[in-house]
Amino acid sequence: MPDNPQKEQPRRRQARGERRIAQLLEAAASVFCTTGYTAASTNAIAREAGVSPGTLYQFFPNKEAIAIELGDRLMHEMREAYGEALAPVDPATPLEEAVGAAVDRFIAFNCDHPVFFALMHGPDIPGRIAEEHDALHATLASRIEGLLFSLLPDAPPADVTRTAHVCLGVYKAGLELVLAHEGAGRDAYIQEIKHVLIRYLEPLVGDRLGAPEGTDTATTRTA
């Protein structure tokens, strides 16, 4: 059988198909944002994309796959756009700066890609969280972990992991508040997130080289 070269999976996709996929993912992002993942219907996504339901299923086997692909692309974009933002950090960088930069970038990314938030606040039910959200979450968590390791090379891994999860949790909670406000209020909340994180990490990082004095002063808000 020398003449069925497409028998294997590689899926020679046409340009049109790629466009459709992008279209569908965009539509899915929009619908997920509007109605949440659980309540989003594949028909609604197809409608939003201006195609028939069948077309959607030509490219995705089910709703979850859409969310997964969306998450994957989001992660890729994040890596590309903010490249080494989360990469290990020069331990000499002041904590404030490191945290401030990371939060700013995250917030910017999330404002550009509101689905991110929708996907992270998984389809509810603590403990029975679906794949894609786990994936997003896990990826983010491990990146934060990496960052923390560069700041806290001597901390026990379990602690670093926990700290990373706490940071991510705080960030997500803060993001919700940030997105719920506009203008000055939003900026104020961004400041608060940074503040919470810095204050949380400070003692840990401070331990690196004996707690530097004056730290307290530096992070006391005036707002």
Added chain:
Amino acid sequence: MPDNPQKEQPRRRQARGERRIAQLLEAAASVFCTTGYTAASTNAIAREAGVSPGTLYQFFPNKEAIAIELGDRLMHEMREAYGEALAPVDPATPLEEAVGAAVDRFIAFNCDHPVFFALMHGPDIPGRIAEEHDALHATLASRIEGLLFSLLPDAPPADVTRTAHVCLGVYKAGLELVLAHEGAGRDAYIQEIKHVLIRYLEPLVGDRLGAPEGTDTATTRTA
């Protein structure tokens, strides 16, 4: 909020009716916990309660009303059970103690009433948050606000409001982590929440009477 839709009956409800309602709410709590609000079906709630769907609709006009009433009762129970726990606090109380106690009580309450979490991390979408969650959230936030006011009598109200929201956000994020772990891991996360909150609030409270010294030391973890 004196006009909850399901309370327009001429008062003096029969005992049987009250029992039914309790039954239904209990069932709803169980189902919401298992499947999440969005995925919970009224039929499933009725079945779990051992009544027919018709009966359910004799007491609640729709699914949302169930969640709302559940939230209301939860708040009542909370007020009763933990009574003055969130009431204004003697400004002399050490911050650690106040935060520690509040967090412990919250956690305890949430472990006793897992629906609470399900309702708070509701089914929904940033920006278009449904009634019941808003209600729960708002009530909690205002209670925390009250608590903070007692600690920070001189802070601008807008700041206190924001701080309360941040605290609530941090707590919710932490709760998710706490519930996701068991045993020692859970305890460790509880400590982290407290730590985050204390460190976050410390400078604010410290401002009350000029920053007390030694604060840093007191909250530096050894873990």
Added chain:
Amino acid sequence: MPDNPQKEQPRRRQARGERRIAQLLEAAASVFCTTGYTAASTNAIAREAGVSPGTLYQFFPNKEAIAIELGDRLMHEMREAYGEALAPVDPATPLEEAVGAAVDRFIAFNCDHPVFFALMHGPDIPGRIAEEHDALHATLASRIEGLLFSLLPDAPPADVTRTAHVCLGVYKAGLELVLAHEGAGRDAYIQEIKHVLIRYLEPLVGDRLGAPEGTDTATTRTA
């Protein structure tokens, strides 16, 4: 909880419900006959029954369940209507008579209940035949087996089982031909089935008491 007596499965069904079930099964029978099991759609069944799809699912969890229940009722009806027709037979009964009576009754039943045939010719795929058809088939086969045991008390069980399956197969094949013809043609085919079966069983039964002579003559057709 003394007041939710309906918590368990017994399904207190109302008379209306029973009527609906009968209606639905009748509709299903009609649709199965018209389109075959595989191609029959639950919507079509509901439509035929004059109810909404939801109503169908109040009584049956899925299409298969309908076929199963239909099969069960069919078996019950058969047992009631033709009662002991397939019960063990007086070994003294002439084979012709026994076979003739059994075939006649079966044919009559199948003409009264055409679904029977549709259900027996399962949803195709040899080897992967679905439950309900297996059930019907197995029940029939075991009844025939019982009948044969009464005729051939000394035969090895494995042989009796095989013989029973062969008889059932022959009967089903014959039934197809019978149903495909009308009037005289139908009668002729009925005769043929009987003839095939009698000739097939004759030597086995004949062995009982030394092959009676003249058997051949008795079953030689003149048609």
Added chain:
Amino acid sequence: MPDNPQKEQPRRRQARGERRIAQLLEAAASVFCTTGYTAASTNAIAREAGVSPGTLYQFFPNKEAIAIELGDRLMHEMREAYGEALAPVDPATPLEEAVGAAVDRFIAFNCDHPVFFALMHGPDIPGRIAEEHDALHATLASRIEGLLFSLLPDAPPADVTRTAHVCLGVYKAGLELVLAHEGAGRDAYIQEIKHVLIRYLEPLVGDRLGAPEGTDTATTRTA
């Protein structure tokens, strides 16, 4: 049948086209066997063949046409492979031998070409049997009829036709049992089919020259 819909091309098909068709039919055979005709999807066939759905429809106007062509080729193959097996038989051939040979060949062919069975025990409904099955069935029946004519030159044509149909029915029923078993069980069922047919035909054939004696003995099983 010179006007099969998929043969209207100006004859002289390219070799590639022929290969494609063979490919598709092979795939169809495989899919029909696995899932049955009704449940088989043209997309699945195309996928199995390693071509796109569009390609499939370049050669066949619809699903049914595939089955029809498959049936036709099957008949051709049968004719070629077992050539004169079903051709008129020397009336002197002992019945046992003639039937035994015919059944053996049929069984062999069916084991080589499992689709045959799938197409015969088609997807369908008594009374509204689809084209392809009719075709297969009719062809087979007429061949058997021819064979019987050679054995029973004096029988009324209507009887021969009926007898042929009965034989075919018995054979199909038997085939189902044969395919459902393996090893010794299978062989035993093959014996049973032969036995049923021989005993069924014996008196008819016997009539040819006055019933030969000893017939009974010859066909009495020892199993």
Added chain:
DNA sequence: GATGAATGAGGATTCATTCAT
């Protein structure tokens, strides 16, 4: 010819809600 994309009606099933008893 060949491909993959596109279609859209249809299939099974669910569910919030209403109704008759």
Added chain:
DNA sequence: TATGAATGAATCCTCATTCAT
């Protein structure tokens, strides 16, 4: 009140078939 029945739109997904490239 309480019940089980009824609804019908909506869900996810499939499939025979057609179309643009």
